[in-house]
Amino acid sequence: MIGFSLLMYYNFAAWTADGLNVIVESFVDLHGWDYATLLAFSTPAGWLGVLGSFLIAEMINRKGARLVALGGLVALGATMIWFGRVTTPMEYAIGLTLINFLATGTCFNVPGTLLTTWFPRKKGLALGWATMGMSLCTATLVPLMVMLFSRFGVQDTYAVVGGVLIVFGIVSFFWVRNTPEELGCSPDNEKLSKEAMAENLREFNEHKSPFTLPVLLRDRDMWLISVGYGVLWLVDIGVVSQLIPRLISVGYDKQTAIMMFTTAALFCAVFSYFWGWADVKFGTRRTSIAYAFFFAATHACLLVRGSDTFTYFTLLMVGASIAGIKELATSQVGSVYGRYDFAAANRVISTIACLFRVMCFAVIAASLKWTGDFDAAYMFFIFLDFVGAALIYFITTECKGRVDASDAAYAGH
Known part of the structure; x- marks a missing residue:
């Protein structure tokens, strides 16, 4: 399940994020x-x-994650094939919306549900490995x-990608099980x-x-x-989706910017x-607060235009920062609501969190329009880092959902 996730x-x-650097x-x-x-x-496509x-x-x-993985991946692949052949900006907008709809709904929610179900105690480590995919x-x-x-050219490239996604969806039906117990584990x-x-x-x-x-809507x-x-x-996607344009804007050529982007990603995997x-x-809560403060330091570094050495140090900070959000957010839902109630809670939490995630493009667009660069966006991101840390501090350390008796001692984080 970790490999699939x-x-x-x-x-x-x-x-939903990295592809915007080239799409x-x-x-x-x-x-x-x-x-x-x-x-x-x-x-709007993200919303x-x-x-x-x-x-x-x-x-x-x-219905469970298995059937949703099959249907969602096949639909995403078919959409990708059509997307490569759009002929107007409006068709592009529709295609981008469908891709966001299916990729966010399927590729984001399915693995989180599976890993929390398969590894209720060790979900942090399981998610740490799985989110290396990002x-x-x-x-x-x-x-x-x-x-x-x-x-292959633009159109046929999207056709190739779509075909791979369809095959992946079909394979997932034979690969995935909703619970380990279904496989005798x-x-x-x-x-x-x-x-x-x-x-x-x-x-x-x-x-x-x-x-x-x-x-859930009444739950603090x-x-x-x-x-x-x-x-x-929001601040995570705001950095990663526009890192290459940011590097180009401060004087690096496109190939160098792509190499630097790749370097940041390698740090991210570690x-x-x-x-x-x-x-x-x-524990998830304490680690998340430290993560928020670390991200604030990263955004501060992005405001500085220094030597190549400092730029690579900043890329290390970026790689370390963008690595944690998906693992920690999913783990926190599992810690508070448990294995049995994760899917019920996550359908609402992931939706609201995704609303904030896609607002990053509006923040960046406003920064570019009114200041001509990314600095205003990064300063706003620092403020949001501290807001996130403050909110996470008040999250309960007890599991409110149902857990197996043997897991009760491990539920709180």
């Missing part, structure tokens, strides 16, 4: 459309993609897409009798979560998690595991 996180990052430019080069106009579509996050998360809650995406997607564009690979695993599976399938939509911790991690996710280890070692 890694690939899902790769695709989530690819089509927009590819259509500008193909059709001669205005870059700013196409980039502006990213914000509508949030609807996908909620609807598909609700489907996971009702880091690998940051390291490889841009050069991979540039190579494919050069080899136990959560966290603990030693359990066959009778205990059968009882776990029965209880999991029969469990009706008390965290209905009205209950739901709002603290959603907004606290939502603003941190720190994905680090944040997962810290999660298990020190």
Whole structure:
């Protein structure tokens, strides 16, 4: 499940964040459309993609992650094939919206649900490994897409990508199981009798979560998690989606900027595991607060135009910062709501957090329009880092959802 989840996180990052470094430019080069106009579509497309996050998360809650992975990936692949052949900016906007809808809903929610179900105690480490997929995406997607564009052209490149996604979706049906008990395994690979695993599976399938939509909307911790991690996710995507344009704007050529982007991603892969280890070692809440302060320092470094040495130090900071958000946010939901109620709580939390995530494009666009550079956005991001830390501080350390008796001692973080 960790390997499958890694690939899902790769695709989530690819089509909602990292890909914007090349997707927009590819259509500008193909059709001669205005870059700013196409980039502006990213914000409403992301907002509508949030609807996908909620609807598909609700489907996971009702039908399980396995079937949703199959349907969502096949639909995403078909959309990608059509997207490469759009002929107007409006068709581009529609295609980008559908991609955000399916990638956010499927590639974001499915792996988080699976890993929290399979590894309720060790979810921090499992997520640390799996979210390396996002880091690998940051390291490889841009050069991979540039190579494919050069080899096949823009339209056929999107067709190739779409075909791969369809095959991945079909394979996922045979690869994925909603719970470890379905394969005769136990959560966290603990030693359990066959009778205990059968009882776990029965209880999991029969469990009706008390965290209905009205209950969640009145729940203080739901709002603290959603907004606290939502603003941190906003600043994360704000940095990673426009890092190459930022580097070009301060004087680096495109190829050097891509190399630097890849360097940051390699740092990110290492720190994905680090944040997962810290999660298990020190608890999700405390690690998340430290993460927010670390990100504030990163944004401060991005405001400085120094030597090449300082730039690479800043890239190390960027790589370490963008590594943690997905692991920590998902782990926090699991810590507060538990294995049985994760899907019910996450359908609302992920939706609200995604609303904040896509607002980053509006912040960056405003910064570019009114100041001509990214500095105003980075200063606002520093403020949001402290807001996120403050909100996370007030999240409960107790598990409010149902847990297995053997997991009770491990539920609170």
